[in-house]
Amino acid sequence: MISSELEKAPCAICGGIEFAELFKTRDYLYGVPGEFSISKCKNCSLVSLNPRIPKERIASLYPDNYEPYSMSFSQEMLSKLVAGQEGRRILLERHAQKGFALDVGSGDGRFLLCLKQAGWRVAGCELSEKSAAFQRDSLGLDVKTGSLLSSRFDSEIFDAITFWSVFEHLYDPLETLAEAKRVLKPGGVIAMSMPNFDSLERMVFRSKWFCLQPPFHIYHYSPKVMKRIVAETEMKIEKVYYSTTATSLISSMRIAKGHSISVQSDENANDATPTRISGSESRVKQFAKNVVFDCAIVPALRFADLLRLGAYTNYVIRKT
Numbered sequence: 001m002i003s004s005e006l007e008k009a010p011c012a013i014c015g016g017i018e019f020a021e022l023f024k025t026r027d028y029l030y031g032v033p034g035e036f037s038i039s040k041c042k043n044c045s046l047v048s049l050n051p052r053i054p055k056e057r058i059a060s061l062y063p064d065n066y067e068p069y070s071m072s073f074s075q076e077m078l079s080k081l082v083a084g085q086e087g088r089r090i091l092l093e094r095h096a097q098k099g100f101a102l103d104v105g106s107g108d109g110r111f112l113l114c115l116k117q118a119g120w121r122v123a124g125c126e127l128s129e130k131s132a133a134f135q136r137d138s139l140g141l142d143v144k145t146g147s148l149l150s151s152r153f154d155s156e157i158f159d160a161i162t163f164w165s166v167f168e169h170l171y172d173p174l175e176t177l178a179e180a181k182r183v184l185k186p187g188g189v190i191a192m193s194m195p196n197f198d199s200l201e202r203m204v205f206r207s208k209w210f211c212l213q214p215p216f217h218i219y220h221y222s223p224k225v226m227k228r229i230v231a232e233t234e235m236k237i238e239k240v241y242y243s244t245t246a247t248s249l250i251s252s253m254r255i256a257k258g259h260s261i262s263v264q265s266d267e268n269a270n271d272a273t274p275t276r277i278s279g280s281e282s283r284v285k286q287f288a289k290n291v292v293f294d295c296a297i298v299p300a301l302r303f304a305d306l307l308r309l310g311a312y313t314n315y316v317i318r319k320t
């Protein structure tokens with residue numbers, strides 16, 4: 001990426017234009033060339049990718065193999081993907097009344113299908129035309145092509161709105177949250193997951209942290225900053241769940257060691273169950289590694305979550 005293709009943007013929260021650079025990083029996942037600067041707003045502390053690729057151009061940079069857009073799967077694979085969304089459904093149903101749900105950035109429709117099977121009425125919006133068409137034509141889901149802002153849903157129709165690994169991709173987080181509030185029924189719930197910039201993992205790995213993912217992650221949030229953003233829309237964070245998984249930890253370790261990492265998104269990385277180690281190694285070696293993983297790494301990850309230093313955060317926001 002040549003620097004003339006990048007734009008400097010004011011802070012999305014306070015409009016500030018003075019930033020302090022924290023570090024430079026690269027795209028370790030998809031290989032978009034160039035160095036990217038991660039900066040902190042001097043006024044409100046929101047961390048952003050700045051300069052960044054203009055909003056109009058970013059869609060064309062998402063590769064065809066971007067994981068949430070994987071759509072060529074068998075019925076068996078689809079069932080597996082849908083089952084993988086149970087953790088998110090359970091989290092949502094802990095706070096929201098079953099009714100009409102909207103999934104923003106619904107990807108390949110796996111979460112919408114999971115909710116539908118559990119008796120929800122569902123709708124989605126998705127920026128990728130190809131993905132949106134797949135969800136409509138192959139899965140029979142009610143999905144609009146576009147952002148939440150461009151979709152113009154009627155006011156106060158949804159009981160729940162979800163943003164799974166979506167909010168950090170948004171160029172206009174405040175406007176989007178205000179729009180979510182408009183289309184949400186009073187008493188309705190917004191659930192979202194995103195990487196935690198104040199996590200232990202980010203502090204340890206800094207520019208090599210897996211979750212930075214430039215140029216696609218535009219803003220990097222912490223619970224402190226999210227509290228301020230949500231307050232701006234006169235809503236309230238009801239609960240913050242922390243989760244750390246092996247997916248991001250192992251990927252960060254590989255980046256730090258200079259190894260390439262296979263293309264995978266953070267799509268399921270906020271699930272509560274860490275992924276065990278598998279690969280082409282002998283069974284004995286894999287077994288030994290998994291013993292170490294279960295006895296040492298998993299407790300360490302849970303401890304980080306307990307200290308509110310987990311790599312991922314799930315927010316539940318209520319419209320009163």
Ligand SMILES: [Zn+2]
Nearest residue numbers: 011014041044
């Ligand atoms: Zn700011």
